[in-house]
Amino acid sequence: MRIVTEHLSYIYNERSPFATRALDDVSLTVEEGEFFGIIGHTGSGKSTFVQHLNGLLRLPSALKRRAKRGDTVLTVGEFDLADRKTDLRALRRKVGMVFQYPENQLFAETVFDDVAFGYKNFADGKPSQEETEAAVRDALTTVGLDYEAVKEVSPFELSGGQKRRVAIAGVIVTKPELLVLDEPAAGLDPLGKQEIMELLHTLHSSWCKTVVIVSHDMDEIAENCTRVAVFAEGRVKYVLPPRELFKRTEELLALGLDVPLTAKLTLALKKRGVEIDSDFTLEDFAEKVLARRRTC
Amino acid sequence: MLKDVSFGQYYPVKSFVHGLDPRLKILFLIGFIVAIFLAKEFLALGICAAVLFAAILFSRVPIGKVLRAVRGILFLVLFTAAINIFFYQGERVYWNGPAVLLQWGIFRVTQAGIVFSAFLVVRLVLLVVCSSMLTYTTTPVALTDGIESLLTPLKWIRFPVHELALIMSIALRFIPILLDETERIMNAQKARGADIGSGGPIRRVRAIVPVLIPLLLSAFRRADELGDAMDARCYSGGKKRTKYKKLRFSWRDLVGVLLLAGVIAGVVLMRFYPVFPL
Numbered sequence: 242m243r244i245v246t247e248h249l250s251y252i253y254n255e256r257s258p259f260a261t262r263a264l265d266d267v268s269l270t271v272e273e274g275e276f277f278g279i280i281g282h283t284g285s286g287k288s289t290f291v292q293h294l295n296g297l298l299r300l301p302s303a304l305k306r307r308a309k310r311g312d313t314v315l316t317v318g319e320f321d322l323a324d325r326k327t328d329l330r331a332l333r334r335k336v337g338m339v340f341q342y343p344e345n346q347l348f349a350e351t352v353f354d355d356v357a358f359g360y361k362n363f364a365d366g367k368p369s370q371e372e373t374e375a376a377v378r379d380a381l382t383t384v385g386l387d388y389e390a391v392k393e394v395s396p397f398e399l400s401g402g403q404k405r406r407v408a409i410a411g412v413i414v415t416k417p418e419l420l421v422l423d424e425p426a427a428g429l430d431p432l433g434k435q436e437i438m439e440l441l442h443t444l445h446s447s448w449c450k451t452v453v454i455v456s457h458d459m460d461e462i463a464e465n466c467t468r469v470a471v472f473a474e475g476r477v478k479y480v481l482p483p484r485e486l487f488k489r490t491e492e493l494l495a496l497g498l499d500v501p502l503t504a505k506l507t508l509a510l511k512k513r514g515v516e517i518d519s520d521f522t523l524e525d526f527a528e529k530v531l532a533r534r535r536t537c
Numbered sequence: 538m539l540k541d542v543s544f545g546q547y548y549p550v551k552s553f554v555h556g557l558d559p560r561l562k563i564l565f566l567i568g569f570i571v572a573i574f575l576a577k578e579f580l581a582l583g584i585c586a587a588v589l590f591a592a593i594l595f596s597r598v599p600i601g602k603v604l605r606a607v608r609g610i611l612f613l614v615l616f617t618a619a620i621n622i623f624f625y626q627g628e629r630v631y632w633n634g635p636a637v638l639l640q641w642g643i644f645r646v647t648q649a650g651i652v653f654s655a656f657l658v659v660r661l662v663l664l665v666v667c668s669s670m671l672t673y674t675t676t677p678v679a680l681t682d683g684i685e686s687l688l689t690p691l692k693w694i695r696f697p698v699h700e701l702a703l704i705m706s707i708a709l710r711f712i713p714i715l716l717d718e719t720e721r722i723m724n725a726q727k728a729r730g731a732d733i734g735s736g737g738p739i740r741r742v743r744a745i746v747p748v749l750i751p752l753l754l755s756a757f758r759r760a761d762e763l764g765d766a767m768d769a770r771c772y773s774g775g776k777k778r779t780k781y782k783k784l785r786f787s788w789r790d791l792v793g794v795l796l797l798a799g800v801i802a803g804v805v806l807m808r809f810y811p812v813f814p815l
């Protein structure tokens with residue numbers, strides 16, 4: 242699904258002393274098939290932005306008026322979010338949303354029931370037991386859990402990483418076309434992080450054509466994303482492929498953002514007069530460095 | 538969305554009323570409530586309303602915000618008014634015309650009924666407005682400090698005043714956090730297709746479960762963590778504990794005392810020497 246937003250702004254608690262401008266004139270386009278990254282400081286509006294993508298936040302009325310005049314404000318696939326008549330249920334079936342710490346939304350007695358929750362909610366009519374079972378089995382297997390072993394277990398008895406997988410399974414059980422994830426690897430150990438990223442790649446090449454991921458981990462972003470948007474104070478600073486973006490290491494550091502290890506090394510080497518032109522994935526960087534060593 | 542419902546949250550501006558000693562504000566609220574209940578005529582309520590209105594102006598809390606607190610009990614107000622208009626059994630005549638304006642079975646609309654239910658409505662609105670003014674202009678911390686200080690005499694009979702105040706301030710502090718959390722969980726379940734707040738009563742109750750269970754779990758987790766954190770910093774209750782912010786009586790408090798004590802005394806007196814009795 243293609244995402245287009247133009248001049249999107251959002252203020253929490255408008256017209257009160259608590260008013261916070263969370264998004265300020267955000268325009269960007271995510272093409273179908275992308276693995277799109279969003280980075281930025283805490284409070285820069287990343288979560289606010291992604292929550293718009295399945296209609297969880299209502300657009301301000303000023304923007305709706307603009308949309309009435311025929312301008313695009315926010316469209317996700319064929320859905321126009323500025324239109325009050327848009328079928329949010331249909332939208333949410335096609336847009337899977339994994340919130341920050343999704344394991345906090347588990348509630349059912351068994352893993353099976355929890356994963357089946359979304360499937361039953363979105364099904365047209367009441368799905369048969371076999372259909373539900375097949376969908377839940379698919380989802381749990383995809384996230385790397387053993388269906389037979391976990392289906393009857395209480396989700397609260399699982400380990401942290403397993404809980405998160407169950408929560409993700411509960412979102413992808415409807416096979417969404419667009420998968421949005423808000424810091425899906427936060428709080429996991431390095432191995433858990435790596436497994437989640439591998440899972441996302443599997444999903445990207447099977448069910449979810451388009452993936453939008455919010456992340457703090459720059460290495461993760463550099464390794465995986467087709468393009469990256471940098472948010473700062475509710476505005477979009479850059480939208481670039483990682484290869485271009487991390488050439489601006491100094492600007493990113495000035496924004497208070499981290500950069501991938503490879504970008505830091507590139508900068509350090511540059512200061513010593515060694516230019517390395519990699520795409521900032523660990524593999525490519527190592528190769529380029531080795532190639533350099535051989536030539537000198 | 539959810540936050541609109543929770544009336545009576547602190548409204549952070551600087552003003553004369555915000556700066557008053559919380560103990561005073563609590564005592565005045567009590568005095569005011571007593572006065573409003575004792576008032577037997579419109580003039581007394583009018584005086585209370587005028588004072589309250591002045592307090593609102595001086596507090597720089599927008600009128601709309603204050604009225605929103607009334608919206609929370611609108612149903613109660615209308616219900617009270619309706620009951621009294623239809624069933625009040627007075628015969629007194631206030632303006633030219635028949636004392637009984639309408640009679641329909643057991644329903645009887647009288648002049649006295651209309652006047653009396655107007656009186657009750659004004660009284661209810663005043664009660665809600667003055668209570669919410671206290672929470673609009675006093676931070677939860679100041680409020681509990683004030684209550685703790687006012688209850689100090691109870692320490693003599695070994696009543697755990699400090700612990701009570703601590704429980705209150707933690708509870709107050711957790712309300713906005715839990716509201717945020719509720720909204721987050723509701724959004725997460727909505728994204729999974731949960732249909733919250735529509736359908737018949739049974740469907741509604743069933744739809745609450747996916748929100749309520751994660752919310753309870755998170756509340757218990759937070760309580761546990763808070764307990765551990767307090768332990769880790771050697772928190773050990775009220776004995777020998779000093780305060781970061783000492784409560785002090787100032788000249789503004791004196792001005793407030795004299796003004797309000799006068800008004801409250803006047804209104805209470807009017808009960809015994811009514812001017813325009815109902």
Ligand SMILES: Nc1ncnc2c1ncn2[C@@H]1O[C@H](COP(=O)(O)OP(=O)(O)O)[C@@H](O)[C@H]1O
Binds near residue numbers: 290
């Ligand atoms: N539910 C909310 N109510 C009020 N303000 C909020 C809410 N959620 C976020 N904000 C504010 O909006 C801004 C952007 O927040 P957010 O989108 O969560 O940023 P990020 O995900 O990049 O950390 C912050 O200043 C935050 O305090």
Ligand SMILES: [Mg+2]
Binds near residue numbers: 284
């Ligand atoms: Mg966030």
